[in-house]
Amino acid sequence: MADKVATLHLPDRAEPVSLPIHSPTQGYDVVDIRKLGDAKLFTYDPGFMATAACESKITYIDGDAGVLQYRGYPINQLAEKSDFLEVAYLLVNGELPNKAELEDWNYRITHHTMVHEQMARFFQGFRRDAHPMSIMIGVVGALSAFYHDSLDITNPVHREISAIRLIAKVPTLAAMSYKYSIGQPFVYPKNNLSYSANFLRMMFAVPAEEYEPNPILVRAIDRILILHADHEQNASTSTVRLAGSSGANPFACIAAGIASLWGPAHGGANEACLNMLQEIGSVDRIPEYIRRAKDKNDSFRLMGFGHRVYKNFDPRATIMRQTAHEVLHHLGADNDPLLKVAMELERIALQDPYFVEKKLYPNVDFYSGIIMKAMGIPMNMFTVMFALARTTGWVAQWKEMIAEPSQKIGRPRQLYTGHTERNYVELGKRG
Numbered sequence: 001m002a003d004k005v006a007t008l009h010l011p012d013r014a015e016p017v018s019l020p021i022h023s024p025t026q027g028y029d030v031v032d033i034r035k036l037g038d039a040k041l042f043t044y045d046p047g048f049m050a051t052a053a054c055e056s057k058i059t060y061i062d063g064d065a066g067v068l069q070y071r072g073y074p075i076n077q078l079a080e081k082s083d084f085l086e087v088a089y090l091l092v093n094g095e096l097p098n099k100a101e102l103e104d105w106n107y108r109i110t111h112h113t114m115v116h117e118q119m120a121r122f123f124q125g126f127r128r129d130a131h132p133m134s135i136m137i138g139v140v141g142a143l144s145a146f147y148h149d150s151l152d153i154t155n156p157v158h159r160e161i162s163a164i165r166l167i168a169k170v171p172t173l174a175a176m177s178y179k180y181s182i183g184q185p186f187v188y189p190k191n192n193l194s195y196s197a198n199f200l201r202m203m204f205a206v207p208a209e210e211y212e213p214n215p216i217l218v219r220a221i222d223r224i225l226i227l228h229a230d231h232e233q234n235a236s237t238s239t240v241r242l243a244g245s246s247g248a249n250p251f252a253c254i255a256a257g258i259a260s261l262w263g264p265a266h267g268g269a270n271e272a273c274l275n276m277l278q279e280i281g282s283v284d285r286i287p288e289y290i291r292r293a294k295d296k297n298d299s300f301r302l303m304g305f306g307h308r309v310y311k312n313f314d315p316r317a318t319i320m321r322q323t324a325h326e327v328l329h330h331l332g333a334d335n336d337p338l339l340k341v342a343m344e345l346e347r348i349a350l351q352d353p354y355f356v357e358k359k360l361y362p363n364v365d366f367y368s369g370i371i372m373k374a375m376g377i378p379m380n381m382f383t384v385m386f387a388l389a390r391t392t393g394w395v396a397q398w399k400e401m402i403a404e405p406s407q408k409i410g411r412p413r414q415l416y417t418g419h420t421e422r423n424y425v426e427l428g429k430r431g
């Protein structure tokens with residue numbers, strides 16, 4: 001029972017409306033408006049700027065303080081001390097695993113990394129130059145055609161095996177999307193490799209020679225996956241929840257999340273950011289782009305800057321920046337011109353009153369593209385990498401929603417400003 005109440009006084013109503021206030025363990029109080037319908041009132045909040053669509057225990061962000069926690073653990077500690085599969089266990093199950101739990105989790109994920117051999121045929125239907133995200137939307141959704149034995153979302157055993165299959169198979173499908181686009185043969189997963197090492201091998205190994213994953217690059221990939229794994233109720237996670245609320249199977253829901261993530265305002269920003277850095281090309285052209293970003297009549301925005309929630313530094317960007325320097329140094333690319341442009345753009349933007357007043361800081365996408373490009377991952381695979389990591393967060397959020405006893409189908413209302421009722425006009429009588 002809420003111990004605080006908001007009282008809403010309305011101009012044309014004698015009686016005020018009392019609305020319970022719920023308090024979180026961290027963050028803002030929420031006003032429970034579910035009873036507003038009884039008072040024949042809706043709220044209006046396009047883009048959900050101030051609307052909590054659900055209760056969750058998975059991830060917490062404090063945008064003003066630049067804080068990101070997975071199940072209460074600060075992202076910088078997890079990025080430094082954990083690995084992606086352990087973080088995946090934490091997000092999905094709520095606690096860090098003990099040794100036996102971690103071994104079992106790693107074993108189950110590892111032994112589900114192969115896809116049905118017929119999945120390979122779906123790729124043949126795509127043009128070779130198809131964007132890998134278009135392929136991923138198709139093939140991840142198609143997984144539901146292969147698992148009729150576990151599509152009953154009311155069955156916790158089915159939910160568990162679907163979660164394992166999605167986390168295990170998305171890297172395999174992601175690497176297949178890349179191999180298909182460059183005309184190389186698919187590389188099967190190897191169970192003696194870690195999650196991130198397996199992914200790098202499936203991406204870059206060729207039958208003609210041995211491939212040994214570079215441990216520095218494996219660690220960098222693992223850190224990129226950790227940083228991108230979950231992020232509260234962002235656009236793609238909200239898409240997955242809304243799709244799941246209708247009872248759609250988890251493979252279809254994750255495919256919907258991939259589609260939403262593709263947008264340049266969301267997960268597509270890493271690819272858009274690198275395109276922007278390449279278009280700027282040199283440090284002396286930065287002022288021109290800063291001017292354009294500030295020009296209301298110019299649709300250009302600094303990709304990789306700004307965030308709906310972070311009005312301070314995105315803590316992921318800080319870790320990504322450090323990783324960029326480590327990887328480029330290891331690869332002998334300290335003088336990468338794109339890194340120079342990025343560093344100078346960041347320096348100038350952070351001093352510019354426009355960006356300071358609007359609290360526009362580099363976000364997670366600002367540096368990730370530089371790292372991935374240096375590692376040989378092509379730009380059109382950047383958002384696929386984001387989807388690979390975020391599949392774990394989507395799965396965790398989907399499982400949490402489905403297990404919620406009060407879970408209902410999501411069905412927002414609207415503010416209707418269209419025509420009032422009017423009669424049909426025969427064709428001959430129209431203007």
Ligand code: SDX
Pocket residue numbers: 230231233234235264265266267269293294300301302303304305306307308309358360363364365
């Ligand atoms: C991700 O939600 C999540 O958590 C997302 C994510 C996750 O992990 O899931 O963190 C991943 O999507 C990160 C964001 C990646 N997107 C980009 O880098 C694209 C560039 N950024 C913007 O498009 C924008 O900042 C958003 C979409 C990220 C946030 O947009 P909001 O919160 O809707 O803010 P807004 O567009 O209303 O901008 C507020 C003001 C506007 O100016 P005014 O109308 O008030 O005068 O800031 C300006 C904007 O014009 N502005 C920018 C800008 N971003 C916002 N101006 C120049 N360059 C930018 N990048």
